[in-house]
Amino acid sequence: MILRLSALAVLLYALGFAFFSVSLPDPAPRGKTDAIVVLTGGKGRLERGMAVLADGQARRMLVAGADPSVTRADLARRLGKGSGKLLRCCVDLGSESVDTRSNAEEARRWMTKRGYSSLRLVTSDWHMHRAAYEFRQDLPEARIVIDAVQTRPSLFILFAEYNKYLLRRAALWLDL
Template sequence: MILRLTAFLALLYALGFALFSVTLAKPAEATRTEAVVVLTGGKGRIERGMAIMKRGEAKRMLISGADPSVTREDLARRLGRGTLKTLRCCVDLGSEAVDTRSNAEEARRWMIKRGYRSLRLVTSDYHMRRAAYEFASDLPDTTIIEDAVQTRPSLLLLFKEYNFYLVRRAAFWLDM
């Protein structure tokens, strides 16, 4: 009986991982939201957020989890000409967050302060499911558009992210 249950759970876990791996998030269609929240930690995320701002698809952007020593001028040098004006007027650098959960908490405080009710969440495709789960939990009355930066994650990275996602879901379920 225990062997059958263990085999069933292992099969369920493997099928869940396969489903997780083949259903990574995609970039969003052009959709206007009040805010863009970019989670740091992956290539192309900030660039994606700036492209959204340049197209006028959001009023303001939060870069959550930014290193406290990073300035708008540093970002402008990295992102290229013409970005400093947007960075100065419409981008906030949040340096309180250290993980996905605290990204959502930081974004919630930022959204409440501005009275925003809709956001576009920008992160990597492999990270989106967990990030969207955290944001939906912290911002239940907010419209969240998932806008993933496409990557080519390794099998090991997918495996780690799948396990982080399962642990976070279990912790939420157990009210931890």
């Protein structure tokens, strides 16, 4: 009996991992939100957020989890010509958060302060399941548009992220 239950648990885990791996989200279609929240830490995230902002699909952007030493001038150098004006007028650098969970908390405080009720969440496709889960927990009333940056994650990255996702769901379920 224990062997069968163990085999069932392993099978469910493996099927869950397979579903997680093949259901990575895509970039969002064009559409307006009050804000964009870009989570730092992955290639193409900031560029995607800036492109959406430049296209007028949101009023303002928060770069959540930015290193405190990073300035708008640093970002302008990284993003290239034409980004400076947009960075000065419409981008906030949030340096209060250190992980996905605190990114959601930082974004909630920022959105509440500004009176926003909708956001476009920009992060890597492999990170989006957990990020969206955290944001939905912290901002249950907000309309959240998922805007994933396409990547080619390794099996190791997918495996690690799936386990983090499961652990976080279990922690909330157990009220830890």
